[in-house]
Amino acid sequence: MPTVTVSVYANLRDYTDGRSTLPLDLPKGATIRMVIDRLGIPPEQTRIIFVDHRAAGMDHVLDGGERIDLFSAIGGG
Secondary structure, rough: OOOEEEEEEEHHHHOOOOOEEEEEEEOOOHHHHHHHHHHHHOOEEEEEEEEEEOOOOOOOOOOOOOEEEEEHHHOOO
């Protein structure tokens, strides 16, 4: 199972028990949408997504080892 590192900002931390960064194991071929669903974050709350410091969308497929940054409308856009 590939592992990614997810960093959440501003009010999105409400969905991660206040943690700003956490590792997440995912099935092969997982997408950003699956990450957001696994964390219990409503998709409309996530406005800006970076994968390894590059803008990405909800359907971006992950290989494992990536760093994902999730920002809400309040915290970044």
